[in-house]
Amino acid sequence: MSAYLEFEQVSKFFPGVTALNQVSFSAQAGRVHGLLGENGAGKSTLLKILGGQYKPDHGCLRIAGQAQAFHSAGDAIAAGVAVIHQELQYVPELTVTENILLGRLPRRFGFVDKTAARKLVSERLQALGVELDPDQLLVNLSIAQRQMVEICKALMQDAQIIAFDEPTSSLSHRETEILFRIIRDLREQGRTIIYISHRLEELYALCDACTIFRDGKKVATHAQMAAVAQDTLISDMVGRELSDIYDYQTRQVGATRLQVTNLVAKSAARSDQNPQSFFVRSGEILGFFGLVGAGRTELMRLLYGIDSAAAGASIYLDGKELAPMIVSKAITSGIVLCPEDRKEQGILAQASVAENINIANRRGNLIAGLFLRHAEEAQLADQFIQKLNIKTPSREQTIANLSGGNQQKVILARWLAQENLKVVILDEPTRGIDVGAKNEIYRIIYEVAKTGCCVIVISSELPEILGISDRIMVMRDGQISGELRREEANEAAVLKLALPD
Amino acid sequence: MSPQNQASTVQTSTKISKLISKPNPFISLLAKQGMPLAYLILFAVLSLTVENFFSSTNLIGLMLSVSQIGMVACTMMMCLASRDFDLSVGSTIAFAGVLGALVLERSDSVALAISAAVLAGALIGAGNGVLIAYLRVNALIATLATMLMVRGLAFIVSNGQAVGISNESFMSFGDARVAGLPMPVIVLAICFLIFGVLLNHTVFGRNTLAIGGNPEAAELAGVKVRALRVWIFLIQGVVTAIAGLILASRITSGQPNAAQGFELDVISACVLGGVSLQGGKAKISGVLIGVLIMGTVENVMNLKDVDTFYQYLMRGLILLAAVMFDQFRTRGRHG
Amino acid sequence: MSPQNQASTVQTSTKISKLISKPNPFISLLAKQGMPLAYLILFAVLSLTVENFFSSTNLIGLMLSVSQIGMVACTMMMCLASRDFDLSVGSTIAFAGVLGALVLERSDSVALAISAAVLAGALIGAGNGVLIAYLRVNALIATLATMLMVRGLAFIVSNGQAVGISNESFMSFGDARVAGLPMPVIVLAICFLIFGVLLNHTVFGRNTLAIGGNPEAAELAGVKVRALRVWIFLIQGVVTAIAGLILASRITSGQPNAAQGFELDVISACVLGGVSLQGGKAKISGVLIGVLIMGTVENVMNLKDVDTFYQYLMRGLILLAAVMFDQFRTRGRHG
């Protein structure tokens, strides 16, 4: 089989960072080629070069033997390359149709042919098995739905080379299944597919071959995915052995610390919502599982006071009533929430890594109640950069320049670095994070729990929920549908509660 | 996941979206057409309560008074929609008027005068566009700089003095009426028509909204973002120059210090009409309403003989009332 | 790849990254301190070439000429950093001056005059803040409305006429010198100091940047976004009122039509100094340079007796040159 897409000695430098260092590998037509590697290893940078967004500083890429020099994304599209980027790139105030056909709207007598556009899109969506209203504005969609729009946009190009950068990090099971089916179809059609993910199960399920990156360099290419042992992949990636990434540690679990009763939104967006109640014990890790839109995020936002709750709710922490809650009160009471959407709700894009870590941590640690302690803040930042292995040239680096996974680590550091934590709510904490770092994060979670803190973890990754939770709450259609102790939890039991009957 | 389960998930989510998207018809009309509706009500009230307001002479006068602002608001809408900003329009109006009048004085050729002014407008616009899109100068500073320079040019070429116009056919354009409507008002209507179509029914318009909504996404989808931005500014320059010529014809002279502060009026009319300064959101009907509100407020205050100093107060209050009404209704919608 | 090859690859890449990540110290100084450096060079050149430029009277005059703009630029920096916008500062300067002068005229009490004006400034600022943060009115429209209303108030209370000041101690404030520096310049220096510290070394400043960078994230990080925004506007109102009083003392009268167009100058100085209109980015040294550039340009043009009409051209060109220099250097840095 001949190589359809080849990278040769590709290098890319940013100030203080060598993102790609003379990387060479090739991908075949009709095969899915996986890319994996630690956060910041250079995977996305490679795709940006493929997509014409960056020019390589050295080296070149070839398509069907032809050397390419892309000057813009338009050039790459013209050469038959479609890239689904890690950070979603949609236009919020345009419709699904317009987003999908962005840059290639059909015309008639010089005017946009709206009927044709709509027809084209709805037919295509149907063929792909994706349920989306073509006339809906993107702002009104969930993240998962927006991700599906992104995917459809790329597929609409009918490109020969299609590259996916962590497409499933915000998809639900159902949508993931659809995506896999689509990718397999594309493979049948002889397209060349590049697929980036941190989820090893996915890579095994989908890829024919894979290439592993570390620190901007290619470590290895495996021509037969099935022939590679998971341990080999992991050690190639993180440079060390890692037998069990969850590494669950038993802890002393104490009495109930957080008691939530009758929590429901004041202005409920959906009519099927009922007041919800649950509790967390001291030192306990409580997992929340559910399908997309199950209402986990919404519930936690109420608890944290971002959205206001209807009267009648009560929140007791250490026997003290806290409702009605507002964010600043939550934080001063020792409750923190790490949001699920790092781009919209997490990062301060223009600020440094250090600032991003310290923003929520400086209350009560000021000189004369007014001035910042710069030295301590720097130290805290450095400590977490090291602990979570955040790949950045320095703590002063602007966070927007970090890789997606590393940004996520910074946001986690912001919340885990808090002193005097009582309740930590982590909403999809390991989204986009490499296995090595996941392991680190789990360890920190156990550490935090060991201090007697209540930890709530929302995750759509079932193995993760099963791997780290002491107890699992399952949600469905806006309500808690069941509760499982660690001992009684397994995949089937959890899914049974999560899926509609 | 089994196919059965899949199907029911789909059902649930459709149920949810149905629940969300069907409020009662009046509220949804209000939400969608809130501003036009509010303006209609305002208009009706004024017609009944303010003497002389609802008369053809007054309404024509009103429209005439917003004809320049309205024309430029059409292109400013595009400019803001693409997340840009243009402070140079006031100066361009003045310069185009002066230049047109000068050329007319020398050559007595209307065609030549119009061509010269329009060309100048196009160059100014394209200059702004290149500065902003290619040299990546901040739009505020770039257009502030052109605003100063173009105003300077207007003074320099006219030597600071009004340039008289005595060409009959040019002068009569500002006066002439077709079907009872003065030409400037007709031009205004045509502008709204053209830019309404441009915004909603052409690739140009949709791409403009796209680059305002998310320039990176547009770029990645292969939209020629920079070229498009230059075009938007260029068109703005051309339309502004035409507005300047019409003004010159109405006042039968090119005045180098005309239209000072014009830019702020135009931008305000757009923002009032719901165009977002963050880009990506624009509606031609909104802009029309914005322009009409600005004109009506002024018209009514003069009809009611409001003291000049109190007019400042009133204008401020009415601006606030208009946006707060808008805010209230959109907030109502989002819950 | 064989281990050998790997080794040599590593070598090459270290060589390359050395080349890239350790630029020469001059370039890195330029990149970091580009604007201050550029200003220093400009300053040196002007000192050598423009007669009378480098003299203590002239430099003091220059600083005096930017003392009002500079003071308000400090708070405008905070306002822009939090992704807001304030057009009402010019009117507030005028109103504070007129009000102060009126109270002084009636009561002859300096303390009372200052309190009244500062209180008024605080109220105007807080009003803007509440409109924008709590009632979610677009900042452009909200402050445009206050700009109109406050200007109207200034005209109304003064009946459109300048209010003379004859209180000696109040008048002498604008004249008085400490260590050779006029009081307004000293106040300006104090403002830069306070707001520099506020921005970089306090929670208030950091949270301001945070809400400008990503309001939602800031909210989730426990920042009381709305209250903070109100405070920012309130402080802006107070500082602006003080600037208005100082101006009134310098010109020994409260002028209702003072400081028209002031807002644009202040915002331009900030943007010139690298403050982002998209919020989240601000640097006090940048603002200082922005203010100085604006003042220096005018000062030199007057020293060199540049023709009025050509002054427009020059100011535009210099603005462009300044931002393009900045653009060039930051782009140079990113490769």
Add this chain to the structure above:
Amino acid sequence: ADPIKIGFLVKQAEEPWFQDEWKYAEQAAREKGFTLVKIGVPNGEKLMAAIDNLGAQKAQGFIVCAPDVKLGSAIERAAKRHQLKVFSVDDQLQDGKGQVIASIPYMGISAYEIGKQVGASLLAEIKARGWKMQEVGAMRIAYDQLPTARERTMGAVDALKAGGFPVTNLIDANLVKSDTESAYNAANIVLTKQSGFKHWIIFGMNDEAVLGAVRAAEARKFTQESMLAIGIGGSKSALNEFAKPKQTGFFGSVLISPKRHGYETSMMMYEWISSNRQPPALTLTSGTLMTRSNQHDVRKQFGL
């Protein structure tokens, strides 16, 4: 001694009037060989900066038309600080209490006086045309935000009243901005509201404002015979009107002499500095009505 340097500060540098004053001041500078520094001072802040600037340039004195007469004390103090001699032109400076500062020499015609002259000319022409005052509407193009504009138009109003013009026929057209288009719109509304008058007289702060109203009246089919508009300044705008093939409703403009104000003040300042000859405390000039027919004579008489 230092070479002689004289500042000339004016409130609206872009206006033709002040450009002319400067032009004639330059002529004096050329004749006497001193340096003239021209600075526009649109507001109090700029005015103070300009005086400081003159101090830095080691000028010995300056002539000023201030943006507001109440800036008198500030000008006096700043001049003293830099040891500069002051001469005020066009508008006479006042102190904080509103008293004329007599110690500062002054040459000019007050804005109010120009206005009175406009009013008188209007009355004379009404009489000449034989209009009945009851049938005449008088439109004041008002821009009261600007003190000069208010004084000028109020001068005209007072003259009209004194001449027996019915007060109820006096109508304000309020401007939002001081340009021709604004005047057009404001006048248009007045014409809509007051449809009862057979004739109109129009006056305002300058030729440009008055012209806007003339255009609006023309659009309402008022002819040259049924309206009478008089501007102030005798600017290019006025000359343009006179150059039109047919007489328009713009009857005339009160011309004042930029030449005397520019040239003579500079000369006197020069004498003051060089030979310590104190200029007279008060020199009043007067305006003349310039019309289509007498324009050439009047301009010649003014040395233009």
